[in-house]
Amino acid sequence: MIELRQVAKCYHGQNGVTPALADVNLTVQDGEFVVVVGPSGCGKTTLLGLVAGFERPSAGMLTMDGQPILGPSHQRAVVFQQPTLYPWLTVRQNIGLGLKLRGTPGDRTRLAVDHYLEIMGLSGFGEHASYQLSGGMQQRVAIARALIVEPGVLLMDEPFGALDANTRGDMQRFLLDLWQRLRPTVLFITHDVEEAVLLGDRVLVMTDRPGRIGDEVAVPFARPRHWDLALTPEFLQLKRTVLSILRPDMFF
Amino acid sequence: MPTLGAGMPEHFSSPGRQPRWMWVLPLLLVFAVISLWQGLVSFKVVPTLVLPAPSAVWMDAKMLVLQGFQGQTLWSDMWISALRILSGFLAAVLIGAPLGLWMGTHRVVFKLVDPVLQFVRPVPPLAYIPLMVVWFGIGEMSKTMVILLGTIPVIMISALAGVRSTPRQRLQVAECLGATRFQLFRHVILPSALPEIFTGMRVGIGVAWTCLVAAEMIGAASGLGWLVQIAGQDIQVGVIFVGIAAIGVLGYLMELGIRLLERRVVPWRGHT
Secondary structure, eight states: OEEEEEEEEEEEETTEEEEEEEEEEEEEOTTOEEEEEOOTTSSHHHHHHHHHTSSOOSEEEEEETTEEOOSOOTTEEEEOSSOOOOTTSBHHHHHHHHHHHTTOOHHHHHHHHHHHHHHTTOTTOTTSBGGGSOHHHHHHHHHHHHHTTOOSEEEEESTTTTSOHHHHHHHHHHHHHHHHHHOOOEEEEESOHHHHHHHOSEEEEEETTTBEEEEEEEOOOOSSOOGGGGGSHHHHHHHHHHHHHHOGGGTO | OHHHHHHHHHHHOOTTTSOGGGGHHHHHHHHHHHHHHHHHHHTTSSOTTTSOOHHHHHHHHHHHHHTOBTTBOHHHHHHHHHHHHHHHHHHHHHHHHHHHHHHHHOHHHHHHHHHHHHHHTTSOGGGGHHHHHHHHTTSHHHHHHHHHHHHHHHHHHHHHHHHHTSOHHHHHHHHHTTOOHHHHIIIIIHHHHHHHHHHHHHHHHHHHHHHHHHHHHHSOSSSHHHHHHHHHHTTOHHHHHHHHHHHHHHHHHHHHHHHHHHHHHOTTTTOO
16 A cells, blocks of 8 residues: 655756656555546656656655655566666567566566566567567567556556557557456556556546646546546546646636 | 768668669779779779779789788788777777766766766867877787777767656656566666667777777888878878778678677567
């Protein structure tokens, strides 16, 4: 379980102090899929960087399973917008890196990687160079690399934001299936309202300058979910609710 | 500098993209230059003492290979120059690359070494030659040291830049996989820095040649720099031409060697 209590973050620059986040309270229960949606520049990435442990908060408390978050840990795996694969490693070596770093024997790593290659629909691509794969496949390698160390939570920072619309849809469906199969705890960040409502159990809407969590919308749709959910009136109604919080100016 | 010419073919000929007849162009240029040269000599525009005929240069080349000049054949001069380059350049890479990596990963080391590096860097390597000759004599050590001193800043700065250019997220991904400090270096920083180090080596080999030829001109009894220098004193322009050509050929071969090594060690270069 991830907990944030009154977390704030300021940056000290040439123009004085810039508040990036203020008074953020947030809880992610084990097995939950929580989506944070907000306009660009609202501090979403800062929030994720704090939870990952890349940055320290200016004020407030961040804990995971009751322990304060003091730095990056294999308990919190991150998938960025860019796949950030290591080009000197094959697909197989990229996925298995986390196990190799902790000294897992080669044959066990091999079996685990085979398993994830199969889950990710990448069977037969293990020996490819990472840069030979398409964008969507590269992002699946990045997800496999994060999941193989069995983190307590998967942090995703606009993971499909750099993909074209079709691939993005494919990856959203893929992630729904993957969640159904592995039930990871996910904190997912996006600016795409439809993506948020389709994937999340709860959608937290952020407002900007400084970033705070303005409102929370529970997503009642049962799982397993299918992509055609996005065409139902209930879905559109919920999307409208989120949008009206995010962009009140569009609704008068 | 040999690297200048050596860099050209890669930029100018990406195979398969250009019409087949393009390979004729460099030959055409060579042919034109030799014709012009022969013309200048035949019509006595310049005296042969200043510019010997192409055929005379060819004879000089044969003489250099078969009998040698002042007791040394061209091969032995090429061999000794190549050995000097390799010893000085290898020393610069083997010391400079680890030092640059160390500076890039440890603030204290950077603060300690950087002022020295910044002081040494703008000094033309040729300025070290008298000092090296006084300290190490006109033997092999002084040449190796001049090449080492001239080349090592280039290698160090490229290794440092390689570390600095490691994308943040590459490091963050490994941190989230539980990498230790050493594992971060071994599995992320070092491979990220390698392409830059190879760029530094390609620049460095050119600097090494400059240092070597200068050092051989000032204090040596063998080598291509010595050959060119001694031929100049004898006003043997043909021999000078052959010496310069030999430097160019050797420099080009070494550049090719580094490029081949680069392709084997960092085949992912240019991919993210």
